Amino acid sequence: MPRIVVDPVTRIEGHLRVEAQVEGGAIADAWSSGTMFRGIEIILRGRDPREAWIWTQRICGVCTTVHALTSVRAVEDALGIEVPDNARIIRNLIAGTQLVQDHVIHFYHLHALDWVDVTLALKADPGKTSQLAESISTWPKSSRNYFKAVQDRVKKLVDSGQLSLFASGYWGHPAYHLPPEANLLAVAHYIEALEFQREFIRIHSVLGGKNPHLQTYLVGGMASSMDANEPGATINTERITQLRELARSARSFVEQVYVPDVLAVAGFYKDWFGRGEGLGNFLAYGCYPMGSIKDHAKFFLPRGIVLNRDLTQVHPVDPANIAEYVSHSWYEYSGGDAQSKHPFDGETNPKYSGPRPPFQQLDTEKKYSWLKSPRYQDQPMEVGPLARMVVAYASGHQEVRTLVDGVLAKLGAPPAALFSTLGRVAARAIETALMARHLEGWVNELDDRMSHGDVRIHDGRLWDPASWPREARGFGTHEAPRGALGHWIEIEDKAIKNYQAVVPTTWNAGPRDAKGQRGAYEAALLKTPVADGERPLELLRTIHSFDPCLACAVHVADARGNTLAHLQVD
Amino acid sequence: MAGMPVEIVVFGIGNVLHGDDGAGVYALERLKKDLRVGRGVRLVDGGTLGLELLDYARGGSHLLFLDAVDAGQEPGTLVRLRGSRLGALRTKGDVHQLGIADLLGALRLVSRRRRAIVLIGVQPSSTDWGTALTEPVHAALPQMVEAAVEQLERWGQRTRRVVVPQVREGGLRQRVGVRFGD
Numbered sequence: 001m002p003r004i005v006v007d008p009v010t011r012i013e014g015h016l017r018v019e020a021q022v023e024g025g026a027i028a029d030a031w032s033s034g035t036m037f038r039g040i041e042i043i044l045r046g047r048d049p050r051e052a053w054i055w056t057q058r059i060c061g062v063c064t065t066v067h068a069l070t071s072v073r074a075v076e077d078a079l080g081i082e083v084p085d086n087a088r089i090i091r092n093l094i095a096g097t098q099l100v101q102d103h104v105i106h107f108y109h110l111h112a113l114d115w116v117d118v119t120l121a122l123k124a125d126p127g128k129t130s131q132l133a134e135s136i137s138t139w140p141k142s143s144r145n146y147f148k149a150v151q152d153r154v155k156k157l158v159d160s161g162q163l164s165l166f167a168s169g170y171w172g173h174p175a176y177h178l179p180p181e182a183n184l185l186a187v188a189h190y191i192e193a194l195e196f197q198r199e200f201i202r203i204h205s206v207l208g209g210k211n212p213h214l215q216t217y218l219v220g221g222m223a224s225s226m227d228a229n230e231p232g233a234t235i236n237t238e239r240i241t242q243l244r245e246l247a248r249s250a251r252s253f254v255e256q257v258y259v260p261d262v263l264a265v266a267g268f269y270k271d272w273f274g275r276g277e278g279l280g281n282f283l284a285y286g287c288y289p290m291g292s293i294k295d296h297a298k299f300f301l302p303r304g305i306v307l308n309r310d311l312t313q314v315h316p317v318d319p320a321n322i323a324e325y326v327s328h329s330w331y332e333y334s335g336g337d338a339q340s341k342h343p344f345d346g347e348t349n350p351k352y353s354g355p356r357p358p359f360q361q362l363d364t365e366k367k368y369s370w371l372k373s374p375r376y377q378d379q380p381m382e383v384g385p386l387a388r389m390v391v392a393y394a395s396g397h398q399e400v401r402t403l404v405d406g407v408l409a410k411l412g413a414p415p416a417a418l419f420s421t422l423g424r425v426a427a428r429a430i431e432t433a434l435m436a437r438h439l440e441g442w443v444n445e446l447d448d449r450m451s452h453g454d455v456r457i458h459d460g461r462l463w464d465p466a467s468w469p470r471e472a473r474g475f476g477t478h479e480a481p482r483g484a485l486g487h488w489i490e491i492e493d494k495a496i497k498n499y500q501a502v503v504p505t506t507w508n509a510g511p512r513d514a515k516g517q518r519g520a521y522e523a524a525l526l527k528t529p530v531a532d533g534e535r536p537l538e539l540l541r542t543i544h545s546f547d548p549c550l551a552c553a554v555h556v557a558d559a560r561g562n563t564l565a566h567l568q569v570d
Numbered sequence: 571m572a573g574m575p576v577e578i579v580v581f582g583i584g585n586v587l588h589g590d591d592g593a594g595v596y597a598l599e600r601l602k603k604d605l606r607v608g609r610g611v612r613l614v615d616g617g618t619l620g621l622e623l624l625d626y627a628r629g630g631s632h633l634l635f636l637d638a639v640d641a642g643q644e645p646g647t648l649v650r651l652r653g654s655r656l657g658a659l660r661t662k663g664d665v666h667q668l669g670i671a672d673l674l675g676a677l678r679l680v681s682r683r684r685r686a687i688v689l690i691g692v693q694p695s696s697t698d699w700g701t702a703l704t705e706p707v708h709a710a711l712p713q714m715v716e717a718a719v720e721q722l723e724r725w726g727q728r729t730r731r732v733v734v735p736q737v738r739e740g741g742l743r744q745r746v747g748v749r750f751g752d
Contacts, residue, residue, distance in 0.1 A: 039699030043587060055701075058587050087703065101668050105621055157678060198625040198680070212622050213615055 003361060004533050006540070011233045014527050016509060016548050017523070019362060020539060022530050027539065028475045030525035031364040032509045034371035041348040044499040049075045049491050050219045050463075052499065057213060065098050065204070066480035067487075067501070068217045073293065074487040075219045078311040079476025082292060082454040087221035090207055091366040092288050092300075093243070094214065096435045100250050102481035103385070103432040104258055105546045108193040111425070113169045113539045115265050116186040117176040122155050124184035132181045136264050139256040141192065143236040169505055170535040177268045184389070186265065189257055196253045203246050204237055221458030226450050247439035254436040263410055272412050274494055276421030278541035279380050280309040280525035282387035283487065284509070285317060287479035300438070301479055304391040305376065309419050311394045319486070323501065325373040328366070328511035330354060338514050340375060341548065343488035344473060348499035369511040372521060382520040383483030384505045384546060386427040390418060402428045419525070423543040445564055465494040480504055482547050505549050521546060555559055579630035581616040581623065581720065583637040583670070590645075590694030590707045594636035594697050595715045605622055606719050619673060627677050632686045632725045635670060636718060639691025646706030646712055647693040675684055686725065690717045
């Protein structure tokens with residue numbers, strides 16, 4: 001069979017191309033190519049470090065806040081600033097909220113359609129769907145009439161031909177195994193998840209002043225105001241009540257809808273515990289500081305590395321061991337492409353040498369991606385929810401162990417089953433449940449501090465560039481929904497001299513390195529069965545399990561081509 | 571839609587790191603300072619879209635999108651697209667799953683309310699990395715703003731003549747940035 005080319009991979013953020021060589025009905029080799037150039041580093045050079053976050057949050061439509069947060073942390077690290085506790089808690093709340101919202105959207109709106117056949121939902125018996133719903137959860141929206149109404153609504157939209165969200169599925173593919181009732185249940189929750197996330201993300205409007213593109217970040221803390229009795233304050237008693245209610249809504253939705261749905265769907269696809277295994281190396285910077293940002297041991301999610309699927313040992317993370325190759329990327333390094341460069345010495349010199357579009361196939365022997373190849377001690381790493389849960393599990397994080405063991409027991413799977421496509425789906429749900437449990441606690445902590453008169457939220461002592469050293473460099477990290485995110489900044493004469501971002505999807509979707517070692521996607525695709533080369537649903541399952549985000553997002557609306565005829569242009 | 575309260579939401583859509591792709595956001599910034607736009611009109615810097623905008627869209631009876639639109643015209647040409655058929659609008663090569671069509675699709679799933687929807691677009695010249703608009707698109711911004719104001723008036727939003735306090739800016743400053751060439 002010739003190479004399968006999926007370009008673009010849909011239901012992701014950004015632009016990804018995958019080429020796979022199929023032999024004997026399974027993938028024998030695979031290449032992942034990020035096909036858009038990410039030039040944020042070039043844009044930031046020469047700017048004021050204090051405004052870097054404003055630009056980095058525009059990298060992507062989905063990951064806005066994680067880049068803003070990591071950017072202010074990088075500058076704070078360079079200048080030696082510790083933010084006040086209130087700012088730390090608000091940042092945790094913003095990031096935790098984003099993680100929950102992003103994971104819910106990923107499961108229902110970007111990934112579920114790989115497992116759920118929407119067209120089969122129309123054939124379901126609403127009465128049986130109601131029975132199924134009530135057997136897996138106490139969620140109140142479970143009556144026969146409710147599912148009948150959902151079914152009618154979806155049918156109307158499918159008949160009108162305007163359901164673009166459902167347009168990209170391989171409906172009728174033999175790899176779909178859910179009974180019609182489970183499909184209808186999932187479709188109903190797809191719609192409920194739209195509503196849930198719409199309300200829940202109001203936490204960002206409260207804490208960020210506006211949404212998307214929060215405007216309350218500030219090097220040294222947050223630009224929010226705290227005053228229990230001041231109606232105009234960002235955080236007052238009324239807002240605390242609102243935040244608490246939103247946090248509780250997340251916990252209910254995740255515990256009663258998202259997690260039961262993942263368990264129900266996974267039960268029909270257990271063979272996917274044995275597929276998409278990947279590298280077996282996992283990296284987590286850890287995150288959600290519970291005290292000083294430097295006190296990694298107290299992070300809510302631990303920092304560490306697990307190698308070769310060995311859950312008995314957690315290795316420490318030393319950022320000095322991170323380096324990027326461009327051997328198979330469309331860049332060139334001064335000094336040659338055989339070496340790797342640490343982000344502090346990072347260079348972004350784009351040089352496209354690929355084929356001129358349109359083309360059939362990339363020359364994967366040479367350079368074939370706009371992504372670099374990050375490595376830790378020359379080893380490729382997987383990052384993301386699975387990496388975080390594996391590192392937490394291996395570190396003995398009690399709450400994570402209980403949650404993971406509970407889910408595995410329900411599915412009758414051993415811990416080794418985590419290293420798989422379905423393991424990533426499960427890890428994401430477990431992590432969401434964990435986070436949703438803790439959001440309210442952070443709201444309470446904020447409330448407690450405010451009621452005791454602690455309203456300090458910004459440390460402005462080093463705000464004035466005149467107080468900075470002539471040269472400084474720093475490193476900020478965050479565990480974004482998709483994994484370990486790092487920004488490296490070098491400041492000289494009050495301006496940005498160099499800025500490098502190593503984003504989660506670069507770790508996961510990056511190409512081979514100088515030694516020919518595959519990246520995480522490439523490794524995970526090996527041995528994935530493909531029943532129909534024209535409709536490689538199985539390949540998409542594994543790729544989507546990583547939640548790709550190519551962090552570039554040019555999205556010019558296209559009124560040309562075959563869609564123009566349908567538009568009224570006046 | 572006669573008799574319904576008019577709740578207008580204007581979305582500036584685009585990525586300001588990608589040259590002309592940011593035109594909609596810059597047009598929105600100008601509308602924020604335009605004294606003719608009443609306080610009842612909600613102005614949303616939508617960036618590169620996403621389901622986060624669903625909450626705003628749901629709250630509106632009249633939705634106006636300002637965006638870069640590749641209509642195969644001369645750079646800087648304005649286009650106006652309207653009606654439910656905006657749902658057929660594709661994002662460039664489906665790069666971004668959640669384009670305007672997807673947002674409107676999601677909106678239809680969660681709400682049965684009928685809405686007036688219009689997109690005012692400008693033909694981009696370059697969407698390469700860079701924080702400056704190209705000359706023809708920059709020159710078209712005032713017309714884009716005029717077209718938007720005209721649309722608001724068509725929807726019954728009364729023109730304001732009183733001086734309102736300056737709206738606080740979102741922190742994003744347009745600067746002549748590094749242009750990254752082809």
